[in-house]
Amino acid sequence: MLKGLKMDAIECDGDQQDVFYIAQAIEPKIEIDPINIIEKMQDQAIQEYDYYAFDYLNRVSRADIAELHDRLNKEFNDWQEKNGYKPNFYDIRSEESFSINDYDSEKREITKQHKQTDIYDMGC
Structure with missing residues (x-):
């Protein structure tokens, strides 16, 4: 799930930021x-x-x-x-940071896997 959130964050603002943060937001319970x-x-x-x-x-x-x-x-x-x-x-928990460089290498790895899969799927 975090992998998808990371990609969403980068696609929204990837040109503006070098580091992104993903965290779990807990709504306050005021009684x-x-x-x-x-x-x-x-x-x-x-x-x-x-x-x-x-x-x-x-x-x-x-x-x-x-x-x-x-x-x-x-x-x-x-x-x-x-x-x-x-x-x-909100109360912020489970904060995780990642850099755009990590995403770029991850994206290259995913692309590489897709290319290998495409070749396999085509019966080659």
């Missing part, structure tokens, strides 16, 4: 933390309703937090996608 949301809601309730709100959201189960996590993140991701706010940055 909403439901515990932070619950704590903010508790603080807001206490500020507005004083001691009457001290017990508000104090006994939320782990299952309910997990459900809130899933629902908030699904809605947020859908909203980002719909409105064009998805991150435009």
Whole structure:
């Protein structure tokens, strides 16, 4: 697979660059933390309703937090996608560089193999 990517990169910009880089781009996973949301809601309730709100959201189960996590993140991701706010940055892994000279010798080897194959395929 990398071999094809290398050739694609060179064909796109081979006249401009001597070295190319191929890497795996990992999309960022940015999530909403439901515990932070619950704590903010508790603080807001206490500020507005004083001691009457001290017990508000104090006994939320782990299952309910997990459900809130899933629902908030699904809605947020859908909203980002719909409105064009998805991150435009990535974590780069498995970076590999190669020079145009390596490609040229590789291309010559491929061409040589094709010529030999063509001769063989023609029954010679």
